[in-house]
Amino acid sequence: MGSWPHDVPHADVHRGLDPRRTARLPRPRGRGPHRFGGPHPPRVHRRRGTPSLRAPRSETPVLPSRDRxxxxxxxxxxxxxxxxxxxxxxxxxxxxxxxxxxxxxxxxxxxxxxxxxxxxxxxxxxxxxxxxxxxxxxxxxxxxxxxxTEKDHALAEGVNALMEGIAEGFRKHVFVCTHERAEGAQRPSCGRRGSMELMMALKRSAKAMGLEGIRVQKSGCLDRCEEGPSAVVYPEATWWTLPTQVEEAAALAERLR
CATH class of the missing domain: 3.30.1360.20 (Transcriptional coactivator/pterin dehydratase)
Structure with missing residues (x-):
């Protein structure tokens, strides 16, 4: 036997194998677990009707993607x-x-x-x-x-404000009725009783007290104008009848803690 690597076939030299060190290793035969001398899997004759050993395809239905x-x-x-x-x-x-x-x-x-x-x-x-x-x-x-009707528009305005508060993460939402009816109407209105000024005073007071997660805003008619300037607090759904004095209305912010 000649000296290494002159006596090694060209293919083994190219692969970097020394046959003197790998002579006892089993030679690969084909593919799969039997390639190093293991047992061969049984053959399947499709033409003779022998069932295939391949695992059946999954019958799980493909769910459609959700709406964009x-x-x-x-x-x-x-x-x-x-x-x-x-x-x-x-x-x-x-x-x-x-x-x-x-x-x-x-x-x-x-x-x-x-x-x-x-x-x-x-x-x-x-x-x-x-x-x-x-x-x-x-x-x-x-x-x-x-x-x-007017009731639907008032509800739509309230839902808009409620959804904005949910999106911004407010924990309490105060709606103050600022609806103003025409002069001489049969029913009174909160807007003509100064509810806009009361709402602004309540908002400034809540901000000055450093209350977080509180939103105070105007709303459409809450249908309680006969009781005085009306407000409602969510999510508790608590009704307030605001005092007519600005200082007293601002003090209500303490109840929002």
């Missing part, structure tokens, strides 16, 4: 909480309708509960439907022949 509106586009990114799918309220078949997107179904359900409390407060109930990542509100006045 709930996935946030082609990249599958979920939309942030409170992003509106419909920019404004649309009047469809005698009703106001609007939809929002959410991160998941749990947050949509929480928003639906707050909207239900708002409907109970205004004594005007809308149809609320929700699912994974979406919520839809539809309101109409049944007593007026399924048409859109």
């Amino acid at each position: 509106r709930t996935q946030g586009g082609r990249q599958g990114r979920r939309p942030p909480l409170g992003v509106s799918l419909v920019a404004t309220w649309d009047e469809v078949d005698g009703a106001l309708e609007r939809a929002w997107a959410f991160e998941d179904m749990a947050k949509a359900a929480q928003a639906a509960q707050r909207i239900a409390a708002l409907c109970d407060t205004l004594d005007h109930h809308a149809d609320v439907s929700f699912g994974w990542g979406h919520l839809t509100v539809r309101t109409t006045t049944h007593d007026a022949g399924h048409t859109v």
Whole structure:
């Protein structure tokens, strides 16, 4: 035997193998676990009707992808909480309708509960439907022949403010009625009793006290104008009758802690 590497075949030299060190290793034979001398798997004769040993293909159905509106586009990114799918309220078949997107179904359900409390407060109930990542509100006045009235617009304004508060993470939301009826109307109105000034005083007081997660804002008619300037606090749905003095109204911010 010659000296290394002159006596080694060209293929082994190219692979860097020394046959004097690898002579006792089993030679590969084919593919699979039997290539180093293991048992060969049984052959399968398809033409003779012998069943194949290949594992059957999974029968699990392929689920369709979710709607792009709930996935946030082609990249599958979920939309942030409170992003509106419909920019404004649309009047469809005698009703106001609007939809929002959410991160998941749990947050949509929480928003639906707050909207239900708002409907109970205004004594005007809308149809609320929700699912994974979406919520839809539809309101109409049944007593007026399924048409859109002032009650629907007031509810829509309240829902808008409520959804904005949810999106921004407010823990309490105060709605102050600033509705102003025409002079000489049969019913009084909060706007003509200075509710706008009372609302601004309450807002400044809450900010000066450093209260976080509180939002104070005006709203449409809360239908309690006979009792005086009215306000409602969510999510507790607590009613307030604001005092007519600005200083006394500002002191109510202490109850928002």
